[in-house]
Amino acid sequence: MKEEGSAACPALFEDQDFPCEDSSLFHDSSTPIARLQGDIAWLRPQEICQSPSLFPTNINLAHAKQGLLGDCWFLCACTFLLNSQHLLNKVLPPDQPQWGDSRYKGSFRFCFWQQGHWTEVTIDDRLPCIDASLCFSCCHSPSAFWVALLEKAYAKLHGSYEQLWAGQVSEALVDLTSTVTERWTPGDSEEEQQTGHDSDQIRRKRLDLKLLDPVKDICALSCSTHSSHGGAGDPGQYHALTVMEWLDVPKVSGGEVRLLRIKNPWGRCCWGGAWIWSGAGWSSVDPVCASDLQARLSEGEFWLDEDEFMSQFDDVTVGYPLSEDGHLKSIYTGNLLKHNHQLLGRWIKGHSAGGSRNSSSYSSNPKFWLKVCESGEVLVTLLQHQKWRNSDKYVQVPLENDKNTKHQHYQAIALHMWKVEKKRFNLTRLLSKPPCTSTHCHAYEREVVLRTQLQPGYYLLIPSTYQPQAEAHFLIRVFSSSSISFSALKSPAPSLPLTTDGEWETSCFQGSWVEGRTAGGSRNFLSHWQNPYFPFTVFDEAVGTSGVNVRITLHQSRPETDLHPIGFHVYKVPEGKCEQTAAREQDPVANCTPHCYMQDISLDCSLPPGYYIIVPSTYHPDCSANFTLSMARRIHRKVMKSQERLGRAIQEVSHISVMQS
Structure with a gap:
């Protein structure tokens, strides 16, 4: 029974959001x-x-x-x-x-x-x-x-x-x-053996301790086993350990041996290699040095040499060092990446979830401008938010039912970057060329990292999921040793429906709802016809195609914390009739309602040939905002596809710790 609090002895805090249940x-x-x-x-x-x-x-x-x-x-x-x-x-x-x-x-x-x-x-x-x-x-x-x-x-x-x-x-x-991490593989990478043409990128995935020498005392390093190796010192299946330090120790016979001190979170030693207390390895170094190294060991720690480390562990996680003022330090060059920016983004089904470069809708993915003012090292990361549904301030519940699928919490994601010679460019032509740098394959990681040296100029950066129509929120972070600016493209690209036959022609219209003038509200109000309207035509060439032939997306230019409920109606205009008059006399042939508090709403239509108008609106009159109306119509042209595949980087194993007696 709980004691009642008093003025002299007030009751202690009990967290109702995370109860003792x-x-x-x-x-x-x-x-x-x-x-x-x-x-x-x-x-x-x-x-x-x-x-x-x-x-x-x-x-x-x-x-x-x-x-x-x-x-x-x-x-x-x-x-x-x-x-x-x-x-x-x-x-x-x-x-x-x-x-x-x-x-x-x-x-x-x-x-x-x-x-x-x-x-x-x-x-x-x-x-x-x-x-x-x-x-x-x-x-x-x-x-x-x-x-x-x-x-x-x-x-x-x-x-x-x-x-x-x-x-x-x-x-x-x-x-x-808040750092950036990369996961590397000790020894030869299977991925490298199979995809040698991507060697520059894959080489980063193979651990080289020499590369980390400049930051070895300040970077975070962890090693993991994915399966039992069956040795006497086997730490068990799916277990993660910490690399506390490593150093080059002179050998009595000449040369050096690199030793690493490993901490096991179980709090007990679990290794039986050459560098245990009575191991044969210690006879190869000076006894005073050996005694000093052994004295450094705390409970649960052990030494091993580089060869043992490379052969016994399957995965190494490297965390970039952070200075006291929050600046990242490159693990490749030791450069301080003092310039940094971050932007939130989202892949939205039917609007900006374009999928990989294999898909004709790739160009509808979110796009970002990176302006590099002077040559330098640039690090770009794409971090997706776990697929949670918030049930209160903290507690999170997975969106999926309890299927326990391997990658149920993440999409396979990638980053691609193109050098743009002028800020005005032909997007289709640009995307038909190979990117100047990329993460090469989509990976089921929470965060993927792109690191490169860039010359001054403009760069177009496109984050994508492998599957089209895969929804997720994400954060893009950019760190650089030189001055940069980073921004999202202000005019969202129109959404392209997914198809395997034909191509889609897109149009973008900018508009405004202005209080007292063009903010007419929904059809519930007589002022509805004050809203802006946009005409379009469905041509005869669309006849014979099955399914959707028009997709319309409405984007309101307001922060997500202050959205209006928005929707739109599509009216067919008979030949020879005035657009507004004809629309008032008939019901819409399609609509995207009820009005929703969303930044983007979309509608797929299957419309016969004819002349139409779109009337976008807020629910209530006199709600001012700028908006973009995007429309895609199917046409008959073949699409050239990029043969992009899901790389082996997605074959991850969770680090499950199995307690052993």
Whole structure:
């Protein structure tokens, strides 16, 4: 029974948005923690130990130790926060009242980088326990609780603890630091062997530790196994570990051996290679040096050499270093990428979800201008938002039913870039040429990265999904060592219906609803006919084609936070009649209603030959806004297609941590 609060002893905060119930623990009970139902008690730190604190005095004991939850991918990212006080302060704002402080209220605030900005998450400090001990992640010090509380805040962000089971280190690193990450393969890449003509891009996917030498002390590095190798030191299937440091050690016989210190979030050593305590490798280096290196090991850490590292791990995640003022540092050149911009975008079915270059609708994808003012290194990333439906401020539920498909949360995405000689250009002609640089293949990644050296000039950047009509929100980030400007194309390209026969001819019209003049509102109001109208003709050549032959899209130029409800009607005009008069006398032949609070609305039509007008409107009269009306009509011309394929980069494996006794 809970004690009633009083003025002398106020009640501690209890988070109603993330309650101490099974709903906060389990999503669909599909993971091994489902067997814990009924055994978990929620306790505050002062109920677990006598003198709780966020951090221990000995920083080595502040590192994360994994519990019964398979979130090693998240804990690897937590490890890097301890190496950077300014990043740690971002995630866990300092000076929050702790236990024993008169200001302590039983709550803590955390911040996560989401969709381009830092999002605050507040939790209470009641933590899942079994037999009065934390059952999920903790610190090596039993009286330090920053990891357990951060894990709870991250679980709240995702909807439940169970939704942290299995994930990518790269995603957690971005959420905790706002950095950019790349995933590389140790040793020879299978992808490189099969697609040698893309060697410049694929070479980036093959790990070369020499490349990282200039930033090895400040970049984040994590390694993962995808399957059991069956060796004596096998860390298990689907497990992520942290690379704490690496250094070149002189050998007694001459030359050097590169050694890497690895931390296992299980908190125990799991390796049996040549560099364990009694391993044969230590006899090849000076005994004093060997003793010093062995003394550096904390609980759960071990050394291995570069050959072992390359052969035993399947995946390496590299996080770009961040300066204290938030600037990215290139892992390729060491350059500080001081100039950066970011823009939100969206692929909308029927309007801007054009698919890959294989599709005739590719040109309808969102487009962005990149102006490079002077030569420099440029990094562009495309980060798609996970396919969640927000049910409240934090809790998130997948859009799909519980099918547990491999890539249910992400689309396969890519970036392509073209050099444009003049700001006015023929889009069709430009897109028929190969891009100057691209990510080459679409990948089921949350974020794809394009890095290149660019000369001054204008560049057209097009993000795309592999499948046409695939909807998602995304964020494009651009980082550069030299001055740049970045903007979205102001006039959205018209949407093109998907087809395999013929081509589509498009037209764009700019218009305005002006209060007291042309903002007539919907057909419910007599002023409806004051709205602008736009004539078009469907020609005889469309006869004989089946299905849709006209697609109309209306885009209002207002921020998504201040949209009008919009719609439009299509009227057929008999020959010899005045457009407005004829339309008033008959019902529309097609309409896009009811009016919706959306930036873009679209309608597919199958119209016989004839003369028509489109009347776009807001629902209420006198709602001022600019708009763009795009129309596509099917014509008979063959389309030249790009033979683009889904690359092997999409064949990902989640890093699932399997607890072993």
